[in-house]
Structure formats: structure tokens, C-alpha cells
Amino acid sequence: MKISKLRVAFAVASVLFLVVLAISPLKDYFREWRGYQQGYNALISQLPQRVKPAEIGIKQIWSQKLNRIDRCETCHLGITQVALAHAPQPFRQHPWVYHDIEEFGCTTCHEGQGAATTTEEAHGQVKYWESPLLPAAYVEASCGKCHKEENVPEAPLLTLGRKLIRESNCVACHKIAGFSKQWVPNLNGIGTKVNRAWIVSWLKDPKAYNPLSKMPNFHFTDEEANVLADFLTTFKTFSNGAELEPLPKSLAASSGPAADKMVEAGTTLFREARCITCHLVNGRGGTSAPELATVASKVREQWLYNYIEEPKRLQPGVEMPRYRFKKPELANVVSYIENQFVDYGAQQPPAHTPEPNFYEKGLALFKKYNCAGCHTLDGMQGAEVMGPDLSFIGSKKLYEIDFGQSGIEETLPSYLFTKLEHPRVFSATMKMPDYQFSDEQARAIAVALLSMTDDPIPDALTIQPHPESTFAPQGKFGKLVDELACLGCHKMEGRGKEIAPDLSLEASEARRKWIEGYFKVPYSIRPILTERMPNLFLPDSEIKSIAGYMETVFRADSLEHDIKMDPGAIAQGRILYYGTYGCQSCHLINLKGGYVGPPLDRIGSRLTPGWVFHWLKNPQAFKPETIEPNNKLTDKEAEALTAFLMSLK
């Protein structure tokens, strides 16, 4: 009996023991990833192509350089299989990427928890895992971890975001590595320049006056805007103590035949000077300078006269050229602007008496919103850093973020996106102004911010921005470049903007006689452009200085090429032009052809044969953004085509 009892006990104990032992292997047998691997093998067996079935087991990529171990391939089995380009996830082929997946791993770009082996944990959507899978819309942020230059063509959102961070002058309040402060108009003399009512309406909504204004909306109350306007109008002296010249007597009369004549002459000058190349007028024109539609109701006539005469005297650093108007011409332009650009719908501002302590209150607001962070105003200092340091914002921990009552999804991308669209939504005490970004702009900036992480990236893998060009022409030419604000549109030796052609090889490209003539009558080489070269009314001596400097500096002797102008070559070039390469789809000769490229009539008098030859061989070598295709011409073809073009005088 006793023994049989013992036997029963022993049998039960054995069974229990077996059960306990079975738990672990069974648990392993029913792992989630095994299901996926079996599913994968079932899927590929149905494919018409033969794909190697997956061996059951954990798979991983070890990126030695980046010190990452990613087991994503355990379930994402088809990432390198072309046959699975349209398969359901998690088996779909990874779209083409710029990097070898074996070398860089997965979490380097996608975030998540590489070592985990369950979907939830691997995607990082679990507690205390600080870098969950980056939503697809933000994945370009990861490109920016290594690619530190502003322009990353393969990552368009990141590039847009970086451009917006620079243009919006975020560094006025935030510390952001790699960005420097942008030029913003200074406020010295603002009390003499504009009227008080305009300041109030501007402060209330800058984009109502100038839709392209970079100034954000601070959502000031009426009282705040009035106090700040009263405060600002007390600043009546210009930078460096510049004084305003009195207006000429001719501008005193606002009506009568003499005044009408002035307005008429001013209209012509305004058009010849092509002010709308940079300025908007009623929403049309260039985008690099303020709207002029109601400027006569904004600024005082005396300021306008002095400003056009010598812009940088009153507003140092401004990119407006000093037109070489003679004094009577200047008076004509001013009379035209005063006559035309008036806000007829403006209401008489209500009578206003400043509050007794408006200065203190205005100063407090000026400081609170860090106006001096962007604008220079003598005697005022901007805060060193006003908002949080954003240098490593992409690694910000979620517990450090106050989502307030916003009710948004609690992730870093959604926080940044929402913050950029509604800057004060998380708390009533926030001071960040409203930039009125569109969804795409907000997402782009969020992408650029997310790229700023403290992830340790080896120096060998990062691509640093190009050092800025230090080109600074000296002497007469240097002074002219500064006064005429050439770099506001043109690039020279890596400096300047890209609105107009790069001039670094101008003398190799164009004939000197043409360059000199162009300043006299700056016709548009491309009829479809809005931004056209203005007539600056330069005297001959200044034109000669510019052309002379270009001839010595802006050239490359390697671009010279001898072209024989024999009739046979010209005839062959004509066939190549019309028959083989169809150049007439984009270029116009004798009013026949397209409008995409510049018309080629008289091109023989404009360009040098050497330039045309080298350009035809490889247009992108000179202008990477040109859409003219590289036709892989042989030397002989390019010579014939050049001969034909040079014959068009």
C-alpha cells in the first residue's frame, strides 16, 4: 500500500516535472516571428519565381560602424527580394535606398528597438522606449543625422525644413548648431520713417500688409500693439546718425500740370528700373523685397526720397541697389510712388493719446518677445537664448515634454509638428510667435529638427556643410558690387544668391562688347522670367570698371576653343540643330521655336565660341540646375553646332 501510494506520488511528480520542463520549449515554439517566417515560406511558394525559402531562426544585421544590432530581418524577410516588391507587409521589398542595408542596419534610419523580437517591442511602441519607429512621413530626418549640409537633394523635405529654419531666423531665439542669424531691417529711425497707425496694423498682422513677410504674428492684443507702436515711434534717429535731406521743391506741389508730368516721367523710370523684379506690387512681381502696393501710406515721403537715393545709408546691409538716378529723376520716381501706391481704403486712425507709462510698458513687451533677437535697435539687446536650445531636439525624451491639454498623440514628431503649426497650444504662457506655416512647411521643419540628435555618429560617416565662400572683391569693383547689391541676385565665386546667373565665368561666356551694351539696355535674355535685370542707369565709367574686372577675374582660359567657321560645318550644324537634336523645341530663332531656353538670335554676338562648345558638350558642368539635356555630342558635332550658332550674328 505504502509503496503504491509512493508510486502515485512519484507518477504525479513526474507528470508535473514534465509539464514544467515543457513550458520553455513550447513558448519558444510559438514565438510570433516563427509565424511570420512560416507565412513567408507559404507566400513565396505561391510565387511564379523561385525565391529561396527562409531558414527558421532569428536573423540579424550587425552594423559595426554604427554599433547597432537589428533583428528586423527576422520578420521583414523580403527586404532584398525583387519578386516581393508588391507583397504585403512585413514581407515587402524595401524601396531602393542610397545605402547598403547590410552596412547601415535598419534602426539607423527607422528608429525602433533593433534587438527586440516581437512586433510591439521592435517597433518601439512600448513604455520607456524613447525612440519608437519614425512615421514614414518623417523618415528623412534620419538622413540629416549624417548629412549636415543644408541642401540634400535626395531628401527634399529635410532640405526644405533647413531652408525654412534659416529663413525664419529661428536662431534669433533658439540655439541651433549650424545656422547663423539672417539680416533683418533695423528699427533705428522707425519713428521718422513710418506712421504710427501703420506700425499698429503691422504688429497686429504683418502678412496682411506683406504676404511674403518673414515676420511672424505675435497675436498682440490691441492694447499691446498700441503700446508697442508708441514705444517704437520714440526712436527717431537713424543708424550712424544719418540725417534726412530735405525734399526738393519740385515735390511740394501734389497737383497741377507740372506734377502730372513728373508722375508720368516717374512711371517710365519705375518700369525701366524694373522695381518689380524684387518688389511685389499688388501681389505680382518678385519675391525678395516687400510689397509696394500701399507703401506711400506707410512711409513718409522724405524718407522714401532719401532711401531710394542711398538705401544703405538709412538701412545698412539692405540688398537694394543704389540706382544712379539724377536728382530730378529721383523726384519723378518719388512723385509716381506717392501718387500711385496709396491705400485709398485706409480709415482715418482714431485719435490716440499714449498711456502715461507707455515707454516702460512698450519696453517690457519689446523685451518679453525678444524683438531685439531679430531687429537691431540702438540701446537694446537681444536675449542670448530665449527659447530652448534645439541643438539635440531630435533626442528629446518624452517625459521632458509637456503635452498640456492638447490631446495629440504623445510622440516627438507629432509634438514638433503641432508646436510649429500652433505654437502656443500647449500652454498659455508660451511666447513663441505664429509663423503661419502650411502643413508641408511644418512637417519639413519638424523633419529638420528631428535630425538634430545626440546619436553618436562616427566622423567618417558625417558629411559636413561646405565652408562658406569668403569671396570679397576689393577696390572699385568691390564698392560697386556692394552699392548695386549684385550678390542679392547673382552668385560670384560661391557667394551670393541664385536668382540670376552665376557670374564667376562671365567673361569666358559673354563677349565684352555685349556685357557693356547689356548694362545700357538690360533686355531679358529669357522672356519668361519675372526676375529681370534692372536698369541701374550706370555711367559709362562704372560699366567699364565692371567689364574690366570681369575680363581679368571671371574667366577660365581652359574654356577657349578654336571653331572653324566654314560653310560645310555651319550647314552640318544646322542639320544637327533642327533635325537631330530638335533644339527648336526649347530655343527660338527668327520667331520659330520654344520659349524654355533663351532665344538664340544674334547669339554669335553675345557668346564666345569656346563657351558654346564646352556648354554643348556638358551643360550641367557649368550650371548643375539647367534643364538642357546633355546630348553626349562628339567633339565634331559640338564644333559644327557651335559654328552654326556663331553664324547667327
Next chain:
Amino acid sequence: MSEPLFVRFLTLSKTLFLIAGALLMVGCSHGTKESAAQPTADTTLAQNPAAITSSALPLTYEQREGKYFYDRYCAVCHGDKGAGDGFNAFNLDPKPHSFADSSYFAAISDASLQQVIALGGRGVNKSVLMPAYGATLRQRDISYVVAYLRTFVQGVSPAR
């Protein structure tokens, strides 16, 4: 040592744990079913409507890259929406093709479209007015352009 033991153990306990195993199977197959419906990259966006809905991109990466090249190189003649009505189109004879014509468009395979872009009209026995971009754009960029072209006509499955 542990492996043969473990194997033997499994065989032995097969009958014993039939019921327990079946129960476990039910639980686990339920689990797999659930995980099969786990969010894919695309559905994740749809399932987090709060902040991400507004940021869901209508175009894929390839299509976005394609749009960049299309807007730059093609739109002047073929038009912003591919209707063959770019501002330069009226200067051309023959007129550029409209991608909005779905029956015509669907009959062309991606490979043929890529060929026209790379070799130009002269390379495929058509008008020389269509330039060749094979030496200007990379093969990959051209395939992106084709991916974008396909967005002009929705619901058309191209010939392969």
C-alpha cells in the same frame, strides 16, 4: 545533453499534453492572427489620426522624387498635370503627349516610358522635339519620373 533529452521529452509528452497543447495552440493561433493584422507602415499612419493624419503624404518617396524631376524637366511642355498643356506646348508640332489619356497610357509599359525619356523621340522613331535625358538623369531618377507619371491616371494598371 539537453537537446536529446528535450527531443525525447517532446515525443514522450506528446500524448500527455495533447489537450494542454491544443489549448495552447488555440491561444497562440489567436495570437498569430492578431499579429498578422499588425499595422503595416501604411496603416500605422491611418491608425494614429490625431497628429499624423494631416501629415500623411499622398505620394510615395519614389513619386515625390519623380515629381521633383517632372516639374523641373517635363512640365514646361507636358503640363503640370500631364495633360500635354505646358506653356511651351503650343510652340511644338507635333504636340506633346497627354498622360491623361488612360487607354493610350495604360498600353505603354514602364520600360517603354523609361526608354522614351532616356533616348528621346529620336531614339524611339518619334519626333526629335522630345529631348533625350539618358545622359542627364540617372536611370533611377527616370524610373522615379515614370512612377510619378502613373499618378496622373488613377486606377490604371500598366502593361508589363
